[in-house]
Amino acid sequence: MIYTLPNSSNKNLANVRLEIRALQPQLIEWRRHIHQKPELGFQEKLTAEYITQKLQTWGIEHQTGIAETGIVAIIKGEKSGDGKVLGIRADMDALPIQEENQVSYCSQHDGVMHACGHDGHTAIALGTAYYLHQHRYDFSGTVKIIFQPAEEGPGGAKPMIKAGVLKNPDVDAMIGLHLWNDLPVGTVAVKPGAFMAAISIFNCTIFGKGGHGALPHQTVDSIIVAAQIVNALQTIVSRNVNPLDAAVVTIGELHAGTRMNVIADTARMSGSIRYFNTDLRDVFESRIEEIIAGICKIHGATYRLDYQNLYPPVINDSEIANLVKNAAEKVVETPVNILPEYQILGSEDMSFFLQEVPGCYFFLGSANAEKNLNYPHHHPKFDFDETALVIGVEMFVKCVEKFLN
Numbered sequence: 090m091i092y093t094l095p096n097s098s099n100k101n102l103a104n105v106r107l108e109i110r111a112l113q114p115q116l117i118e119w120r121r122h123i124h125q126k127p128e129l130g131f132q133e134k135l136t137a138e139y140i141t142q143k144l145q146t147w148g149i150e151h152q153t154g155i156a157e158t159g160i161v162a163i164i165k166g167e168k169s170g171d172g173k174v175l176g177i178r179a180d181m182d183a184l185p186i187q188e189e190n191q192v193s194y195c196s197q198h199d200g201v202m203h204a205c206g207h208d209g210h211t212a213i214a215l216g217t218a219y220y221l222h223q224h225r226y227d228f229s230g231t232v233k234i235i236f237q238p239a240e241e242g243p244g245g246a247k248p249m250i251k252a253g254v255l256k257n258p259d260v261d262a263m264i265g266l267h268l269w270n271d272l273p274v275g276t277v278a279v280k281p282g283a284f285m286a287a288i289s290i291f292n293c294t295i296f297g298k299g300g301h302g303a304l305p306h307q308t309v310d311s312i313i314v315a316a317q318i319v320n321a322l323q324t325i326v327s328r329n330v331n332p333l334d335a336a337v338v339t340i341g342e343l344h345a346g347t348r349m350n351v352i353a354d355t356a357r358m359s360g361s362i363r364y365f366n367t368d369l370r371d372v373f374e375s376r377i378e379e380i381i382a383g384i385c386k387i388h389g390a391t392y393r394l395d396y397q398n399l400y401p402p403v404i405n406d407s408e409i410a411n412l413v414k415n416a417a418e419k420v421v422e423t424p425v426n427i428l429p430e431y432q433i434l435g436s437e438d439m440s441f442f443l444q445e446v447p448g449c450y451f452f453l454g455s456a457n458a459e460k461n462l463n464y465p466h467h468h469p470k471f472d473f474d475e476t477a478l479v480i481g482v483e484m485f486v487k488c489v490e491k492f493l494n
């Protein structure tokens with residue numbers, strides 16, 4: 090359904106809000122459509138088609154097929170001015186989770202679910218594109234809306250940057266948001282500096298020597314080796330990292346063995362490491378290998394380690410963070426609804442954009458406990474309060490106004 094808005098300049102704040110709030114039924118429709126057709130990273134074909142079809146219908150200039158499924162919409166302001174360029178980023182991918190919600194707009198793709206709210210990010214970005222295009226006579230400069238694949242991994246930001254999305258016209262600053270169910274709807278968390286953590290990941294296989302459960306002296310028990318490694322890895326944060334630096338090591342997987350009376354030949358584990366201070370990147374990489382190698386050696390086991398520094402930390406530029414905070418003051422109004430010191434050890438490949446240009450990534454509260462919409466992200470019952478969609482559009486529109494005018 091196409092929604093026609095009046096084309097006019099000189100809107101006051103109240104009218105802007107009314108116009109954006111009038112988009113709510115469309116935002117919900119788009120979000121629910123995308124929610125029903127979730128797709129994993131770099132496979133967002135239906136999602137990309139849906140976005141493209143909207144942009145085409147609205148007459149918005151765009152490029153498709155960037156880093157597989159990525160799209161860039163370009164909205165040029167028609168008001169004369171200095172022509173700055175603001176980038177807005179939305180991620181499009183879903184997760185390999187079976188949805189457990191009983192809702193009319195439940196996932197129709199078995200084992201795949203929008204359990205992180207990226208369906209909402211895409212709808213908010215579409216709403217922002219639509220609104221700005223309708224109001225292109227009210228601003229100067231250009232807004233590039235970047236629909237990015239594969240945020241959940243292996244990461245679509247880097248290949249999109251490599252494909253040139255920040256060039257021609259060159260993006261001066263980037264903003265982006267994440268719906269956030271740790272915060273109630275109607276709140277915004279925005280912080281200058283380190284906002285989200287860097288992430289490194291590893292896979293490790295321990296090679297022991299299997300055998301009979303009653304004859305351990307003839308074997309090298311990979312489970313004993315793995316158990317000691319898991320415990321020892323926790324000493325990196327507690328004994329090698331300054332206690333004032335936040336960091337976490339999580340071993341998320343440990344697999345070994347086939348039967349109670351068989352000593353396991355091999356054990357396999359995988360883990361993730363999060364930290365804000367990038368000086369720790371090499372500390373973690375070397376300590377993890379030293380611990381694995383050392384423990385394997387004392388037991389006569391060997392190992393294979395694949396270690397990867399995945400995303401850098403999300404570092405917000407103080408000027409742009411301040412601009413987002415000023416926008417939030419207009420949108421959510423009461424200062425108590427703005428959280429200026431919030432940060433988490435979650436990670437995001439928005440960080441690659443923020444390494445290239447100054448910018449700010451912020452959280453938009455989306456939980457509503459009264460409606461049971463407060464399951465954590467990546468939970469099979471994750472869902473959010475859709476009122477957050479209009480707030481998201483209003484936040485982006487305010488940021489555009491402040492940045493370009």
Ligand code: NI
Nearest residue numbers: 205206207267
């Ligand atoms: Ni997410």
